[in-house]
Amino acid sequence: xxxxxxxxxxxxxxxxxxxxxxxxxxxxxxxxxxxxxxxxxxxxxxxxxxxxxxxxxxxxxxxxxxxxxxxxxxxxxxxxxxxxxxxxxxxxxxxxxxxxxxxxxxxxxxxxxxxxxxxxxxxxxxxxxxxxxxxxxxxxxxxxxxxxxxxxxxxxxxxxxxxxxxxxxxxxxxxxxxxxxxxxxxxxxxxxxxxxxxxxxxxxxxxxxxxxxxxxxxxxxxxxxxxxxxxxxxxxxxxxxxxxxxxxxxxxxxxxxxxxxxxxxxxxxxxxxxxxxxxxxxxxxxxxxxxxxxxxxxxxxxxxxxxxxxxxxxxxxxxxxx
Ligand code: NDP
Numbered sequence: 001x002x003x004x005x006x007x008x009x010x011x012x013x014x015x016x017x018x019x020x021x022x023x024x025x026x027x028x029x030x031x032x033x034x035x036x037x038x039x040x041x042x043x044x045x046x047x048x049x050x051x052x053x054x055x056x057x058x059x060x061x062x063x064x065x066x067x068x069x070x071x072x073x074x075x076x077x078x079x080x081x082x083x084x085x086x087x088x089x090x091x092x093x094x095x096x097x098x099x100x101x102x103x104x105x106x107x108x109x110x111x112x113x114x115x116x117x118x119x120x121x122x123x124x125x126x127x128x129x130x131x132x133x134x135x136x137x138x139x140x141x142x143x144x145x146x147x148x149x150x151x152x153x154x155x156x157x158x159x160x161x162x163x164x165x166x167x168x169x170x171x172x173x174x175x176x177x178x179x180x181x182x183x184x185x186x187x188x189x190x191x192x193x194x195x196x197x198x199x200x201x202x203x204x205x206x207x208x209x210x211x212x213x214x215x216x217x218x219x220x221x222x223x224x225x226x227x228x229x230x231x232x233x234x235x236x237x238x239x240x241x242x243x244x245x246x247x248x249x250x251x252x253x254x255x256x257x258x259x260x261x262x263x264x265x266x267x268x269x270x271x272x273x274x275x276x277x278x279x280x281x282x283x284x285x286x287x288x289x290x291x292x293x294x295x296x297x298x299x300x301x302x303x304x305x306x307x308x309x310x311x312x313x314x315x316x317x318x319x320x321x322x
Contacts, residue, residue, distance in 0.1 A: 001044025001305075004286045007206025009151055009178045011120075012046075013078060015280055016302065017208060019049035019289040022231055024059040027293040033066035036298050041070070043302045047078045049181075049208065049289050050114065051125055052106050053085030060113035068115050078120035080208075081110035082155060082181075085125055098128035103139040107148055121208070122149040123181050127157045133164050134172075141174040153179035153206070159195045166203050179206035179286065185214050186260065186275050186319060187253055196284070206286040209279060213291070213301075214253070217244050218275040220261040223254060231293070259322045267310045272297075276304035277311060278319060 003012035018040045024033060037048070048067075050060050060081065067079070083106040086096035094101055103124075110119060122143065124136060140152040154162055154177055162180060169176035180199075184192040184207070192209070199205045213219055216231050222245055226232045232241040244250050257271070264271040279288045292298035 003046075005206070006121075006151060006208075006286045007178050008204035009206065011078070011151060011178075013208070013287045014044055014046045015285075015287055016043070016045055016276075016304070017047035017049060017287040017289045018045055018298075019210065019291055020059045020063055021049075021051070021054050021210075021291060022234070022237070023291060023293045024050075024062040025055040026234065028062070030062045030065035030069075032295070033062050034069055035295060036292065037066050037070055039295070039298055039302065041072060041077070046076065047080070047121070047208070047287055047289075049080050049121075049210075050110075051080075051082035051085070051123070052087040052110055053082065053125060056089050057087035057109070057113055060110055064113055064115035074116070079114055079116060080121035080123060081107070081114065081119050082123040082125035083107070083110075084128065087113075098124050098131045098136040098139075100135055100139040100142075103136065104143065107143055111148065118148050118150060120150045121179065122152045123155045123179075124153070124157070125155050127154070127161050133161065134168050137165055137169050137172075137174055137176075140177075141169070144175045151178040153177045153181065155181035156183070159199055162196075162199055162205070163202075166199075176203070177205070179208060181208050181210060181289075183211050184209035184279055184282070184285065184288075185212050186218060186278055186322075187214050187256065192282075192284070200284045205284075207284060208287045208289055209285050210289050211291070212276045212279045212288050213272060215240060215244060215291075217253060217257055218260070219270070219272045220257055220264075223258055223261070256322050260319065263315065263318055263322075267307075267315065269307050269310060270300065272300055273304045273307045274310065276301055277307045278316075280305070280308065281311060281316070 002015045143149040264274045
């Protein structure tokens with residue numbers, strides 16, 4: 001496993017990490033999570049991603065139980081949480097967003113659910129147009145000075161909003177954000193590669209990127225319809241099925257996936273591994289967060305690094321053309 005600095009910080013995180021959106025508490029219980037974490041630790045993964053909003057806080061409880069029973073030294077791995085959506089199905093106005101109150105309380109609640117004394121990484125899960133950015137920066141800075149959060153960052157903010165947070169922090173000698181958590185995969189490149197380019201240049205912003213397989217689309221398994229038990233088939237994720245498969249855009253993307261599958265086959269590998277490895281080619285990626293609902297998926301995805309040599313300039317050009 002290669003370790004990359006999280007942006008301009010000194011924190012070394014594994015280039016592959018493991019997250020829990022959709023899966024934990026829905027498809028993965030704490031026993032299976034424990035098995036998966038064991039596989040991750042064995043592979044050298046040292047960062048596990050979570051959020052208050054995943055399964056209304058239950059995902060963090062599953063992760064906390066699995067980490068507790070594995071009993072690895074706390075200084076050997078990093079965990080994250082994210083604040084914004086709230087940790088209940090129908091949060092009250094004070095239980096969501098990026099106010100000082102919610103950021104502070106959500107941090108304490110996440111630590112309790114995860115069973116940790118501090119969060120290594122803490123993200124603002126979305127921008128909050130109803131809270132001034134200075135209040136959010138101050139709240140995060142205070143948590144950092146209290147030792148409850150080590151590195152704070154954003155997720156899916158605009159480049160403009162992120163720059164504003166950096167500039168406010170720098171001007172007032174506060175702790176600036178260290179990282180963003182954006183989507184990045186073969187089908188979704190624009191925001192990462194174009195909009196964020198000045199932030200990498202100017203602030204050396206780190207990134208923990210999500211959905212390297214576009215929620216499973218980049219495995220090729222949706223080409224003949226929605227497989228039973230797959231993410232797009234789950235109750236409550238009908239919106240995702242629409243985005244991934246049913247909509248015109250979904251169909252257009254599936255057309256491109258079909259072409260990508262051929263490239264992977266010609267290289268005698270799986271599209272899953274190729275797609276994950278491709279994300280690692282970008283030096284502005286600090287860590288690619290993997291997702292898996294089954295042990296076999298995780299086992300396959302952990303081998304992605306092995307196919308990096310297949311990604312020659314010629315192959316990269318073919319992928320980009322698609
Ligand atoms: P992926 O795009 O890799 O999708 C993972 C899903 O694809 C799995 O749960 C599984 O779903 C399917 N899959 C994975 N590997 C295989 C395989 N080898 N063969 C067949 N199917 C496979 O990642 P995620 O969308 O899960 O994102 C990763 C992490 O990123 C999340 O857990 C979360 O921590 C973070 N994230 C952050 C967001 C943010 O807003 N900050 C948003 C989304 C994710 P199934 O078996 O159900 O079909």
